[in-house]
Amino acid sequence: MATIRPFKAIRPTKDKAFFVASRSYEEYGPDELNAVLQHNPFSFLHIINPGFKFEKNITGKERFHLVRNRYLEFLEENIFQKDGEAGFYLYQIEKGDFKSLGFFCACSVEDYRNGTIKKHEDTIQQRETLFADYLHTVGFNAEPVLMTYPDNELINTIFQRKIQREPEYDFTSTDRVNHKLWRISYPEGIEKLQKAFEQMDSLYIADGHHRSASSNLLAEYRKAENKSHIGTEPYNYFMAYLIPESQIRIYEFNRMVKDLNGYATDEFLIQLDKHFIIEKRDDGLCRPKQKHEFSMYLEGDFYSLHLRQTHYTFTDALSHLDTQILFKTVLEPILDISDLRNDARISYGCGKDNLIRMKEGVDKGDFAVGFSLVPTTIEEIKAIADAGLVMPPKSTYIEPKLRSGLAIYEL
Structure with missing residues (x-):
């Protein structure tokens, strides 16, 4: 009540x-x-x-x-x-x-x-x-x-x-x-x-x-x-x-990271291949179209990353959240970012033109890589709240x- x-x-x-x-x-x-x-x-x-x-x-x-x-x-x-x-x-x-x-x-x-x-x-x-x-x-x-x-x-x-x-x-x-x-x-x-x-x-x-x-x-x-x-x-x-x-x-928050944690570009892509089907795009600004798909901008190119669900285990409402998936498959294990709130190597962008700003930031050298996600839904927010779980920082702009x-x- x-x-x-x-x-x-x-x-x-x-x-x-x-x-x-x-x-x-x-x-x-x-x-x-x-x-x-x-x-x-x-x-x-x-x-x-x-x-x-x-x-x-x-x-x-x-x-x-x-x-x-x-x-x-x-x-x-x-x-x-x-x-x-x-x-x-x-x-x-x-x-x-x-x-x-x-x-x-x-x-x-x-x-x-x-x-x-x-x-x-x-x-x-x-x-x-x-x-x-x-x-x-x-x-x-x-x-x-x-x-x-x-x-x-x-x-x-x-x-x-x-x-x-x-x-x-x-x-x-x-x-x-x-x-x-x-x-x-x-x-x-x-x-x-x-x-x-x-x-x-x-x-x-x-x-x-x-x-x-x-x-x-x-x-x-x-x-x-x-x-x-x-x-x-x-x-x-x-x-x-x-x-x-x-x-x-x-709306979604983009994630932008200043370096690749010591990996060369080809090495980084190989690391990503464990969890994602990687598709290089040549059709301009690339936005993800569905859940568990991510858009990545790296060295002047956009890539679509499709989650390999055979290599990822869904356990609860939080594990289904795209911001959590990106954290557990890329940001933490590959890029060594465990504190999403305080690590100075990661920044966030939101708003109408955030994909363009993400691209510009990488092109200028302010960041090495950027990731774009689809927005979190109200159903996901409620499921996580009902389960007493907590979203990663910057999961929603409302x-x-x-x-x-x-x-x-x-x-």
Whole structure:
């Protein structure tokens, strides 16, 4: 049984939503970030980058306290306002032929602990602790965890009726993404949505494993501090964006390696021959077309690598995953890369033109070889999560990518 809870969001006033909404901080290059901070005083980036005001790079606890101060300033200046009624927040993102419709809600840390909320990635303890300390100081959650649920006719009917009405926000950002937000605050709608999710056995984290783990850690901190803890306090929940499985897009990450671990090209190909049927291609950019097929770019040539299933043993859901197959047949035994997260010899690429960028990187000599894979599927993610297994790093790049600042959950 999955528990969802409405909340009173802190949101920008309608006339400022366009100016407040920001992409993830990591997506901005230095020049673009500086331009936004210089020319848009309402951007949410001012809250999470408070050192700009003092022309100083501020880190650690000092930054956390200043983030809190900037947040309070946005409230005091009525850039942000708090809703008077608790609700769910329906949020639609549309660009080109891609449209996603999900909603912001509060999810239970208890569901995370008991496995109702399922994960497929490992987290790093240091990052968990750092972000939990951040949340503890700033007192709000502005980065929702992206989670999926099975497509549901009742939920979809409620949403389709709601989006016929005028949205609270309707704007197009400069990257040509249209954003619309509606508030569902009527008791009947809230109750129907809660009951629908009570019928679901599981929710699946698509993006935000560290945010989930940190929210769980924060709840432990706050519980220890609160002698009157009863379990319904805001810190027992975290903000999530729930979306039907059919409305996410999953892209692949390429793998690019700086050297061949001492092998000459012909020696490397012979090593690969143990596990793959190798086909040299002469038809331009070569993308893999099916599971267990890989595209390799090496010394100016593309190759198709087809897994020899007689030389590879499938044992569980993880062993069927292409990123795991490449790791176990090539990266670890041949190229001597065992730490996919920290080894400086391997890099990853994603996005629309990632195959072209992979080729350019090899042609320039930045890398010796590149591998392209087909995207992981939602069924594979769920199978691995259900089995309590963990994917290799950089197995999925998932959209939609949400804007920050449109709905904030106070802790």
